Every structure is written in C-alpha cells, then in structure tokens.
Amino acid sequence: MISDPAPEPDSSPAIGSDDTRVSLRRDGDRVAVYLPTACTDTGSADWPDVWQQFASCLQASEVFWQPNTTVVLYARDRLLDSRQLQAVSSLLQKSELLLRRVDTSRRQTAVAAATAGYSVEQRSPNSLFAAAADVTGEPRRAEPLYVRTTIRSGMEVRHSGSLIVWGDVNPGGAAIATGDILVWGRVRGIAHAGAQGDRQCTIAALYLEPTQLRVADLLARPPQTPPDAPEVAYVSPQGIRIALGRNFHRTYAYVPAKRCWEER
Incomplete structure (x- = not known):
C-alpha cells in the first residue's frame, strides 16, 4: 500500500x-x-x-x-x-x-x-512531475533533496526524487520519496522509498530500526534485532529484505524483468 x-x-x-x-x-x-x-x-x-x-x-x-x-x-x-x-x-x-x-x-x-x-x-515546478517520463519511458524525478535535520514526531518530508537526510527519523516522523532514501543517522520512524511504485529504490541508513518500512507497494516488518552496522532495505523475490550496506551493489543486482534485486 x-x-x-x-x-x-x-x-x-x-x-x-x-x-x-x-x-x-x-x-x-x-x-x-x-x-x-x-x-x-x-x-x-x-x-x-x-x-x-x-x-x-x-x-x-x-x-x-x-x-x-x-x-x-x-x-x-x-x-x-x-x-x-x-x-x-x-x-x-x-x-x-x-x-x-x-x-x-x-x-x-x-x-x-x-x-x-x-x-x-x-x-516539481510544473506539478506534472509524477506523470512525466524521459525518452526511456521511466518516470522522471527531481534532483535529490538534501536536508540537514532530524525528522521529529509529527513531521513528514516528501520529495519527488531521492531524499538524503543528515540526521535521524524519529518515531512518529516520516521520510517519503519517489526515489531512494539515504539517512545518515537512525531510522526509527517511517521510511517509504519508491513511493510511486519503483521497486528498484532502496532505503539505506546507519541504523535501521523503523516502525514502518516501505518500498514501492511493499511493506516490511521492523527487524527483530538491533543493527550494528549500516544497512540497506531492498526488494528481493521474497519481499523487502535488509542487507549490510557494505558492498551492497557488488553483491546484488536489480533485475527489471522480475522487479526485484537478486544476488549476482
């Protein structure tokens, strides 16, 4: 959802x-x-x-x-x-x-x-950003938005592109983007990447302890064990999974035909 x-x-x-x-x-x-x-x-x-x-x-x-x-x-x-x-x-x-x-x-x-x-x-400036597409047919996105703040309870930051947060996402706060989300801090609230349905998008943070984690139309349960290293949430064939951030793009590749990431 x-x-x-x-x-x-x-x-x-x-x-x-x-x-x-x-x-x-x-x-x-x-x-x-x-x-x-x-x-x-x-x-x-x-x-x-x-x-x-x-x-x-x-x-x-x-x-x-x-x-x-x-x-x-x-x-x-x-x-x-x-x-x-x-x-x-x-x-x-x-x-x-x-x-x-x-x-x-x-x-x-x-x-x-x-x-x-x-x-x-x-x-987007013309309010048609979500419907626009480039020559490849892929949805066009705004340039990444970088914010240096903590997203507190009751606060929500939405962006038509990738979102970079230098700070935490606290419980009750939400970071929502049509692209990727990168949090240089703790995610303890809601993070929703690929909010227009792009399953290639990921959520990366120094510490992933979310109350709710979403990628595109998929919803994940919070991890049972607290993280001890930077992690990436991504869409696998079995749904949203969390992997160590170190060497993620060397270990996994996105498969457009399957709309998910798989190990290389």
Missing part, C-alpha cells in the same frame, strides 16, 4: 483566487494559504508586497477559522528562507493558526522548512 499523498485543497470559496495574489481557503479541517507565484505574466511580487497581502488577507478572514487550526503553506515557486517562514508562522499564531506543512517547488524553501521542523512536500 502506497502512503497517501497530502490531501488536495477543496473547491470552497477562497479569499483571493488567482496565482498573482495571496489566497486563503478551507481544506477540510485545515487552512490552505497560497502565496503568489514568483514569476507571472504581470511580473513578480516582491516579498514586502506579498507580506502586506498576507497580513491583510489574514486579518479579513479571522472570523472564519477555529482557534489552533492547522495551516498548510503553498509557497509554489517562491523562494523563502528560515526568517520569512518564521515570520509567517508568527503572524499565523497571532490569529491562533498553526503552520504545520510547507508545499513548495523550490529546493531552498524545502530545506529551510524541513530545518525549521515543518512537514515538507517538494513538488
């Missing part, structure tokens, strides 16, 4: 409705905040203009939201640093709204958000 993607916003009336202005809309029990795209036919809005729109839009909509409602920030292609994200969070808190997730097509924004402790989904 593939992990469900973040819900798409519904079609409820929005305060602001195009991609040139800040807009807010209800998304189930959450609030979705859309920032204008960085580049449009009418030019790009500078951050001070975007900030003023955001403040005015938020003030006008305060009566519509319940206190402590979760917020998803759709930053689109706009580049945001940690200070701007903190400013957005602080302004939302004044309206008793809680920023929890950042959806972006910019790598720098994704890294800044993950480092600040927010759940992150980095999408």
